[in-house]
Amino acid sequence: MKQINENEQLYSKTLEELWELFPIILTAHQAYWADWFDEERQNLEHRLPADEIVRISHIGSTAVEGIWAKPIIDILLEVEVNCKISEIKKNILDAGYLLMSETEKRISFNKGYTLHGFAERVFHLHLRFEGDNEELYFRDYLKTHFDVAREYERLKLSLCKSYRHDRDGYTDKKTCFVVKYTEIGKSIYKGRY
Numbered sequence: 001m002k003q004i005n006e007n008e009q010l011y012s013k014t015l016e017e018l019w020e021l022f023p024i025i026l027t028a029h030q031a032y033w034a035d036w037f038d039e040e041r042q043n044l045e046h047r048l049p050a051d052e053i054v055r056i057s058h059i060g061s062t063a064v065e066g067i068w069a070k071p072i073i074d075i076l077l078e079v080e081v082n083c084k085i086s087e088i089k090k091n092i093l094d095a096g097y098l099l100m101s102e103t104e105k106r107i108s109f110n111k112g113y114t115l116h117g118f119a120e121r122v123f124h125l126h127l128r129f130e131g132d133n134e135e136l137y138f139r140d141y142l143k144t145h146f147d148v149a150r151e152y153e154r155l156k157l158s159l160c161k162s163y164r165h166d167r168d169g170y171t172d173k174k175t176c177f178v179v180k181y182t183e184i185g186k187s188i189y190k191g192r193y
Contacts, residue, residue, distance in 0.1 A: 006115055007098055019165040021117055026068045026160050033062040036121055037073050044077065044125075047091045052083035055193075059126075059135040064142045067153040072112075072122045078130045088127065097125055105129060133193050137185030138178055140192070148181060 013021070037058040044056060060074030061067055079088055089107055093099065097109035105128070112122030126135070142149040155177055163170035 009115055010098065010113060016165075019167055021115075022113060022167075023164045024160055024167065024170050025070060025164075026156060027071050028068055029062075029064075029066055030071070031065075033069075033071070033073060034058065036123075037063070037075065040073065040075065040121075040123055043095060044075075044092075047095050048077075048088060049083075052080045052088065054078040054080060054130040055133075057133070057136055057139075059139050060124075061142075061152070061156070063139050064149050066146065067142075067149050068157060071118075072124055074135070075123060075125045076133060076135055077125060077127050078133055079127065081129045085127070092125060092127065097123075100124075105132065131193075134182050134186065136193050137189055138182040140189055141181050141185035145181075152177060152181075 010018070041056045041058075045053065055076075055078045057063075057076045057078075058073065059076045060072070061069030062071070062073050077092075079085070085107070089099075089102075092107075092109055095111075097111045098113060100108040100110050102108070107127040109125040109127070110123065111125070112119035142152060152174075155174060159170050159173050163173065
């Protein structure tokens with residue numbers, strides 16, 4: 001009951017109020033982020049139909065050792081194209097996630113957002129159909145090209161203060177960099193996923 005009430009209160013806030021409550025914060029890489037991902041992956045595997053899961057991947061900057069990141073674990077959940085997406089969505093919501101956005105082919109959730117700010121562990125879950133996984137190529141490129149990963153870190157650090165309470169602006173300013181190295185990663189690792 002408390003969780004539902006808190007979720008409703010979060011949903012009723014304006015975007016500006018949410019950005020104030022959940023600012024852009026970057027921190028040095030933490031080794032335990034990989035453990036948090038593994039624990040949450042196991043939690044999801046326990047709750048979701050195994051025959052419909054294609055892959056659960058740790059993406060985003062927390063998946064790249066050695067660079068500063070928002071302390072939010074990004075998870076890409078790829079499911080079979082013919083699966084019952086509504087059942088998977090329900091199971092994810094039952095696992096304590098909040099629905100953030102939904103289109104015909106993509107659903108985004110988060111967990112660890114409270115009326116008092118971030119919880120200790122925060123997750124963004126990206127539910128996609130198999131093959132909608134460009135983030136894997138960007139992650140892999142950064143992991144194997146640490147000079148580019150450091151360049152990405154510098155870009156994020158330069159944007160952090162100016163866009164502390166503007167997630168859309170922060171994301172928009174990183175887009176060209178992300179697209180460039182995602183495309184390079186896709187050409188290098190073609191067919192990997």
